[in-house]
Amino acid sequence: MKKIIGLTRIFIITLIISGVVWFWPVIEIGFDGSAHYTEQDSRRYELLTHDLLKDMPRISARYDFDFANIAGPATFVWTVTFYGTDDIHDIETYLIAKGYKRQATCDVEADCWLTSASKDIVTTGRFTMDKTVMVQIQERTRQ
Structure with missing residues (x-):
């Protein structure tokens, strides 16, 4: 016993x-409150990456991810940054296929995308000086 x-x-x-x-x-x-990682860091990638970013087309060979809890437990931000490209067409096509619509206005200098299926705000931006594309998902505070 x-x-x-x-x-x-x-x-x-x-x-x-x-x-x-x-x-x-x-x-x-x-x-x-935050993490910076690549897809090769499989545990962080699986546990921290938003599903929309996991399925997003990889528009360059070099890219990395960030996760942040920016306002306590209610708001999270997920980001993927692609280096060496400023061609965002495949990402826009992907977002449209997922039901997102580009908004007429945005609070930041980027394109904002919304869908009725989610409360998340997706922003896409490109930086032509260093050929970088950033896609960010912000979870809107749930009430």
């Missing part, structure tokens, strides 16, 4: 440690 209890304790401790190790990127975000 003591062996079974001892093995059960070891199993539970191992399970807890494994969970902490696997979810460490999310736990780390709780402390830092």
Whole structure:
């Protein structure tokens, strides 16, 4: 009986440690509030990347991701930045296919996209000086 209890304790401790190790990127975000990573960092990529960005066309060979909790637990921002290109056509086509519509106005110097299927705001911007394209998703505060 003591062996079974001892093995059960070891199993539970191992399970807890494994969970902490696997979810460490999310736990780390709780402390830092943000993360910068690439698709090759598979755990962070799987746990932190918005599904819309996961399925987005890769318009250049070099790109990276950012995640931030900018206003406490209610608002998150996900970003993918593509380097060495300023051609945004494939991303616009992708957003239209997902039901997003370009808005007439935007609070920032970028194009804002909305869909009735989500409360998220997608902004797309290109920087021609250094040939960079940025796509950002901001979760609107839910009420």
